[in-house]
Amino acid sequence: MRVLEVDEKRNRLRLVIETPEDLYYLLLLVRRGDIVYAWTTRQLRIERETGFERGERVRVYVGIDVEKVNYSKFTKAMRLTGRVVNAPEDLHIKGSYHTLSINVGDEVEILKRSGIGALDREVLARATSIIRRLLLISIGDDEITVGILSPVGVEIRSSVPYYPRRTDRDTSIRETIVPALTQHLELLKSHYHFEEYEDIVVLTTERLFEAVEEALSKTGIKARVIKVSEGGEAGVYELLRRPDLRPMFAEIRSLVEAQEASSLIEELFKGLRRVITGLDAVEKVSEWGVLEKVVIADDVFFDENTRDRVLDLLDKASSAKIILVDSESEVGKVLKKLGGAVAKLYYPLPNT
Structure with missing residues (x-):
């Protein structure tokens, strides 16, 4: 902007x-x-x-x-x-x-x-901060998932099957996977305009790693290839959870904040009384100056029935750190089940 x-x-x-x-x-x-x-x-x-x-x-x-x-x-x-x-x-x-x-x-x-x-x-x-967008391509045994990681979250754009070559004789993984994978990567290259992204990250399993690298070489795609335990959509979310890869995404605000939100939810499940859940409960204490951090599922903000309530809450909690989480992310789905909002207090209240 x-x-x-x-x-x-x-x-x-x-x-x-x-x-x-x-x-x-x-x-x-x-x-x-x-x-x-x-x-x-x-x-x-x-x-x-x-x-x-x-x-x-x-x-x-x-x-x-x-x-x-x-x-x-x-x-x-x-x-x-x-x-x-x-x-x-x-x-x-x-x-x-x-x-x-x-x-x-x-x-x-x-x-x-x-x-x-x-x-x-x-x-x-x-x-107005630097907008860094990454294209994520997660390749499994028979599925390719494409996602875009940006400052506002990860968005799964497509998850489609691909069909490795079937033969009647024993063949290597390379022979069965590379032709079909090369064809699909060419289609992705033309559809997603790779030049528009800061970086391309390809995720795949140990078993497919060499075949994927060969297919990337054949298509001329320059990408960072990372091993994950499972391809497809599950591989995207595994990437976002892994602490050893956090330096790669240091400039992606949405990922850092999602990790903060996840830590806050973990504190809740540990029974810490400094964490409260639900939009109603967070609204109730917003005027008392005790909110240290507020995490809100973005669907609650987009909903016309609750948007004004969220904005009023954010005004009252102006000194707190505010985190909006993508409702379709793993953390966001948990957050929705908790009433769409979670907050951490500076200190526990008698009735919380």
Whole structure:
């Protein structure tokens, strides 16, 4: 994300969305009641003697008073809906509802209703840090899983079967695996545009290691090959858990924070009274200044029914470390079962 302006006096932010991950951060910045300006298209209304009729769609710069925020983590699409507060007079749309679709490359201006707070500054700091994206390819005996690791989490993009060559005679692993694997890697290379990623990490088992290296050489793919106990999707999650590989991902904030979240959940299962679970319980103590760390499943934040509650909680717990975890990750799935939120207190409370 490129920050063009932070005007503390006017409570104004001007930003450019540079990557799909930036929309995730924009979601953290925009709240109900904020005024958001962006370029959009609007259909003209042409006045005739017989009444109004529809004209062509034109590109216009409008501002809306945000009432609804919608974000899809799978399609990486954001839509902001609200009443138009500023637009060209000849459009006659002031006061009507309009939806802004925000995409990569768009410039957005936000007038913060409640001012630019500590959480906003933290989000801007994260969003403008170096964005490092890794492509993960996990190869098993008959399945290839592709995932993308970015600052906002790991996303499994595909998990597809591949079919090693079958013969009637005894053949080596190399003879059965390499041809099919080479073909699939060529397809992945054209589909995922490998040049867009900082690094490519290929995961495979000890048994397939040499065959995978040969297939990579045949396709000209330069990648770091790491041995895991199992290929496919399980191999991706094994990679993220392994402490010996953490230095490789030191710049990936999402992985570091997921590890922190996992440690916090382990403390809970050990029966430590400094850890509380559930959004209701965390909300209850958020005003008491006892929250040291708060971990929230991002689905709770994306849900329109709970998003405002989460934002209020984050405001009250401004001194605490806030961690948003991908709900589809291993840690996120556990977190959802615990009520979507876990928090660590500075000290145990009598009734916790």
